[in-house]
């Protein structure tokens with residue numbers, strides 16, 4: 001068997017769809033031909049990676065043909081379907097006559113690149129969208145940056161007031177949601193004011209509270225379906241972040257106060273919101 005035939009049979013061989021005689025011929029060729037063996041290893045690794053990460057769906061014939069066609073176009077292979085059974089991805093060589101070593105190498109690399117791109121497309125469209133820890137880490141970084149910026153740029157508040165009846169209407173007028181604002185002065189967390197901020201691709205309310213010499217930024221925005229964790233505590237870069245949410249809003253408190261203070265701040269805030 002020629003390499004080209006082997007490459008065309010590789011998918012079927014991998015899926016165990018070949019008759020025993022053909023299967024044996026493929027095996028024999030793979031033992032003797034380094035190039036095909038390498039291509040086979042790539043295909044196996046890809047098939048394995050995809051089956052690990054995603055449930056198996058057989059693509060409709062038309063979709064397979066469209067993808068194969070666009071891959072052939074992308075890598076400059078002949079697009080006509082000349083031979084019967086040419087249904088595998090183009091991890092093979094073009095049907096033109098002899099080519100130099102360079103173009104053969106180039107072909108293999110392009111085929112490999114195309115195969116990897118295809119695997120990425122398949123994986124990204126089939127894998128469930130997870131709320132990744134990476135996304136939360138990114139948000140935590142944004143929250144800390146916003147907290148630090150508010151302290152450094154002397155832009156702690158847009159509306160400086162310890163009166164919740166001043167801060168709340170101001171925020172309500174800036175945002176398309178009405179964030180709860182409570183004063184916790186009697187509990188040692190006086191309200192300093194409010195600020196408009198932009199996080200995670202939307203406008204958010206930032207309430208600023210003081211704890212002795214420290215400040216707490218409390219970021220508030222409407223709860224989204226993504227907010228499924230009951231409570232998260234993050235310690236990062238010398239700051240503490242506490243995340244919780246109720247039926248209406250998602251809260252992130254960011255501060256350099258100790259975690260106990262931040263926990264009691266959260267409990268006091270929640271208690272006041274409940275009893276408004």
Ligand SMILES: [Zn+2]
Nearest residue numbers: 003033035036
């Ligand atoms: Zn070969």
